[in-house]
Amino acid sequence: MSAVPAILVSELTYAYPRGPTALDGVSFAVASGECVGLIGPNGAGKTSLFLCLCGVIVPRARTLVLGGLDPRDPAQRRRLPSCVGVVFQNSDDQLFNATVFDDVAFGPLNLGLPPDEVRRRTAEALAAVALTGLEERAPFHLSGGEKRRVALAGVLAMRPQVLLLDEPSLHLDPRGRREFIRLLNGLPGTKVIASHDLELILQTCPRVLLLDGGRLIADGPARTLLADGDLMEKHGLEAPYSLRGGR
């Protein structure tokens, strides 16, 4: 793990137009290669933070850098997709092409890569998520777990330095969830995983950020924070079953 931060956020604030403040003075850094869990109750600001990090919405911040790029700067924002990959909550929002191949190739094509390189990256990304052979299938004919893996392949094909995953275990059955956790643990690079599934966070992330009401409440080792039943309860969460120690 390198000491150079892949994500550096300082005093990030965002309020939706005519809406509430979604993020309020959030500051943290994620080292290159680190895997960090982002937890918090509904409406804590997890998805809004992801949208700020990937440049979809533009927040106010003292510092906001991902892989050396500032998402607030329009010129740098255009280069951001090659550096930051986002897997959204609902895979159906992310799979918009008529075939699995076209969907995975969508990002590399947008990067302006030559056709052979696009084909190579698409094949590699599909192999990485164990979906080789499904290239010609229509995304709407896939199971929830397969859709999630295609969505991940579409992001991996762009070879991002930073991977943001929003509720990756949502709508997955136990087997699909187990396979996805194995897949996540095998992926290199910097990862930030937002989830209510604290067992998943425990199995994938050594460090956790706790967000509530748009503020960063805690930042520390996953096992310590998640085992703090009072802290979890205070912020609308529950300590994972495996850490309850007989309670």
Added chain:
Amino acid sequence: MTLIFTPPPRTDSPLSRLDPRWKLVAVASAAAAAAVVHTPPAAAAALAGAALLAALGRLPPRWCLTRVGAAVLFVAVFAVPLVFFHPRNDRAWTVGPATLSAAGAETALVLVCKAAALVLLALVLAATAPLDATLKAAHALRVPGLLVQLTLLSYRYLFLLADELGRLRIALRVRGYRNRANLHSYRTIGAVTGSLLVRGWERAERVGQAMRCRGFDGRFRSLSGFRTTAADVLAFVAVVGGAVGVCLLDWLR
């Protein structure tokens, strides 16, 4: 699931092996010919040509007939009254109190044949190549990328909207709702339509965000690897020749 939301069958046939670009232009020419004719022999020839293409494309007959039948029924609603109320009022036959017009019957027949031929040609195109291949062919033929992308996205999300509608219908039924001709039903249908529109709009926002996150800048890009063979050119010449023949038949009458 209604007919609209059932994906077309994939057929293995000589037509499905043709280059989608040549096939698209040939079928479009045939459709244009079927649309412009206005004599019964030419309209019947157009329908026969479309049926021949459907047979060559090995389209499942039942799948074809249900769709063509639905289109013919729809057109018949407008065509059949022509037999009774044609402006020429030539009173060819009298059946009881009704007088039937020969010109009206002719126009009705032409309309029905043309509609059936057009639907059949669309089915040939849908069943002999995946929609994405046809749309990529359209883009290769200089159809604007925005139009191609919009069609692809509409096709992709049509199924999701259909699923959402299905879930809403189940939710209504389990709460005792049944379609009836009363104010409560109309209000409920309005609310469901509004809900679908709002969900569709929200989904469009999220899809747009996901596209931007993967570097989308508004341009349609694809890895289309089309290759022309002698069979493509021959099939094109045969279909376009048939279309010209239908037009000539119409003109000579």
